[in-house]
Amino acid sequence: MTAIPGMVWMPADHRLLGDHGHQMPFLLLGDKYARAVKVGAQAQPVMFPLADAAQVDELLPLVDGVMLTGSPSNVHPSHFDEDVTDPALPLDPERDSLTLALVRACVAHAVPLLGVCRGFQEINVALGGSLYQQVQNVPGRMDHREPKGAPFEEQYAPRHPIHLAPGSVFARWAGAETVMVNSLHGQGVNRLADGLRALAHAPDGQIEAFEVLGARSFAYAVQFHPEWRCWDNPFYGAIFRAFGDAVRERRANRLGLPTVA
Template identity: 75%
Template sequence: MNKLPPCLVWLPADHRLLGDQGHQMPFLMLGDKYARAVKVGAKAQPLLFPLADIGSIDELLSLVDGVMLTGSPSNVHPSHFNEEVADPSLPLDPVRDELTFALAKACVQQGVPLLGVCRGFQEINVAMGGSLHQQVQNEPGLMDHRESKSAPLEEQYAPSHAIIPVAGSALQAWAGGAAEVRVNSLHGQGIKRLAPGLEAMAHAPDGVVEAFAVKGAAAFAFAVQFHPEWRCWENPFYAAIFEAFGEACRARRSVRLQAADGPSGAPA
C-alpha cells in the first residue's frame, strides 16, 4: 500500500528588518508556535514559499492542501480601510498585506482550506471589504485586549476573557457546546466593520468579534482573533480548531491527488 504524502499547509512569512540601526538586513520570518500547531495540531507539514507574490498564488495553491494566515507583531496597514496611521511607532508589513489579501480571496474562490489567526483574522476581514479599529483600547465602551508586554509568555497567553459563541456555530461545536469559553487576548487592532461575506461566530463581552466564518465557503474557511496555536495540544478547545482544519486539509489532499493521477489512475 502506497503511503500518502503529507498534507502541506502554506504559512506566509513576515517581512522584517533585523540587526543594529544602520546595519539592518531583511529577513523572512515565521513564528515557531504557528508552524508547530500545524505540525502537531493539524497533523500537516508547514510550508513556506519565500518571496511568493500575487502572480504565483494560483500555481502555489495547486501544490498545497491548506493555508494558515498567522498572527504577527505587525499591523494591517490602515490605508486598506481608508484611514491614516494612528500610531507610527507600531510595526507594519505592507509586503505581507499585498500577498495575504489576494491569497485569502483565492483560497475562498478555489475551495482551499483557510484558517486565520489574529493578524490573519484581520487580513481576511479587510481583504473582503471590512475595516478595523486601529487601537481597540481607545474606543469608548471597548476593553483593552492587549497583553502585558512585561509578563512571562505563559501569562501573556493564558486565558484572559470569555467569548460567547454563536449558538449552533462551528466554533461552539469546537468548544464542546459551551455557552461561553475563555481565551487569550493579545491584539491592539480589532474588527470595526465585519465584511459582508463573513458571519460572526463569537464575540467578546464588549461586543468585539472574536471569530468568523466565510459565508457559503466550499471548504473550511474560518478565522479567530485569539491565539489557539499556543500549546494547542494542551487545550481541548484550541486542539479542536486545528483538528478540524487538519481534516479539511486531508480532504483537499485526496481531491488534489486524484486530479494529479487523472481519470484512469495513471499520472496525468
Template identity: 70%
Template sequence: MPADHRLLGDHGRAMPFLLLGDKYARAVKVGAQAQPVMFPLAAAEDVPALLAMVDGVVLTGSPSNVHPRHFGEAVADPTLPLDEARDEVTLAVVRAALDSGVPLLGICRGFQEINVALGGSLHQAVHALPGHLDHREPKDAPIDEQYAPRHAVTLQPGSLLHRLAEGAPVVRVNSLHGQGIKRLGQGLRPVAHAPDGLIEAVEFEDARAFALAVQWHPEWRCWDDPLSTAIFRAFGEAIRQRRARRAADARAFAAAPECP
C-alpha cells in the first residue's frame, strides 16, 4: 500500500509525514483478511524487489491528484494538492504488478494512477464539463454523509465487477472525486459508468491475476456494503492464491538438487 507524502503541523512548524489512511488499511485487514504493508521512502527502482515480497497491491485514494505532466498537461488548478513522490512509485508499481501477475486493486486516486500509468489521461475538473455531474463530496457535511451513496453506476454484463455484484445491472456508490478518466489507458476495459457517462471502473484485457480499479470508495466500512465486501473478499482470495504459489515455488527451489 503506498504512502502519501504530507506536511502536518501549524504555525510555521510543518513537518513531513508518510501516511496511510486507516480506512484503507482496515478494509485490507478485515475485508481481505490480509496484513497491510507499507514501504516508506521506496523509489521506483525498488519496485520489482518489493513486489517479490508481497502478495498483492492496493493503490489507495488520497487528497492529492496525479500530476498532469504524466499525461502531457499543465496544472489547471494550482490550489489542489499534488504528490509527485507518490506518483514516482505508484506509476511504476502498476506496470510491474501487471507484468508480474501480482493482484491489483485500485481505488479513486489509485484508479486514476492505473489509467495514467497505462497511457491514459484525466479530466482535471469533471464538474466543469458540460453535461457531467459534480462527483465531489459535500465538504461541509458529516463524514458519514460524505461517504453515503451518491449516484448509480451501470455495470458491464459478464465483467468481474458484474459477477461480484451478483449480476445486478446497476449499483449505487459513493462519490468523492474531482477528476476522472478522459482518455482510457491501453489494455483497460470500462466496466462501470456513471449516469453522465464517466467511466467508474476498469478491468484489464490480459490480466494474469485479480486486477480491478474503481473510482468510488469501497473501503469505507466495506463490511456494511455487499459489493464492497465482495470486492475485498475476492482480492483476499487472489492474494492467498499468490501466497500459495510463492510457497510452492520456494519448496520446489529448496528441493532441487544442487549443481555439481
C-alpha cells in the first residue's frame, strides 16, 4: 500500500464569478499551484473551505506544511496602516484574515511554510512589514507586471535576473548567484519585517526572496512564480523539492514515523 504523502494546506481565494449580471462567491485554488505541490514537492494539496483565523490552532496540526499562493488580489493596505491608493485593484479581506494569522502560527509551531507572490507579501505583512501598493509607480523601480493579454508562455517567461545572497539556500538551489526569473506582480515589499532576511534582489533593488530568521523548519518565500512548470526549470524545481523534503520530515515527526532519507 502506497504511503499517504505529506499534506499541504493551500488557503483559497474568495472571488465572485458569474455572468449576465449575476455573480456568486467561489473559493478558488489555481491548478498550477496545486500541481506544483503534487508533482514538484510530491505532497498532497488540501483545502479547508471557509476556514477562518479562529480555527488555525485546530486545523494546523492536521497538516504537514502550508503554501500561500499568488492571486489576482492584493493584501489590504490597512494591514500596514495605509489607505487604498487604487480602488480598482482587487482585494480579498477574507483571505487576509486567515493567512496573516496562519503565517504567525506556522512560524510559532515550526510548520514548513512557502510563500509565492501574494503569499510572499502576506508573510512580510503578517510579521510587521509593509508593501508598495504599486511598485511601477515607485521612483527607481521597474514595472514588474506581466504583459497582460499575451499567451501564458510569454507572461510566465523569464523577465529579469535576480541576484542571490552568496551562500544562501537560494544560491544553492540555483547553482549560481544570478538567475533569471519571471515577474508578474504589482505589489512588492517596501519595509521588510524585522523577522525576515532578504536573500534575493531584482536589478532595481526590489526584494525577490527572503527567509524567516530563526525558523525551526522550512520558511522561505519568493516574489516570482516558481510553480510555473517547476518540473521544467531546475531552480524552480529545487525550491519545491526542498519544501517537499521539509513536509515529509514534518509528517514523520507528527505521526511518529521513521524519517526517510
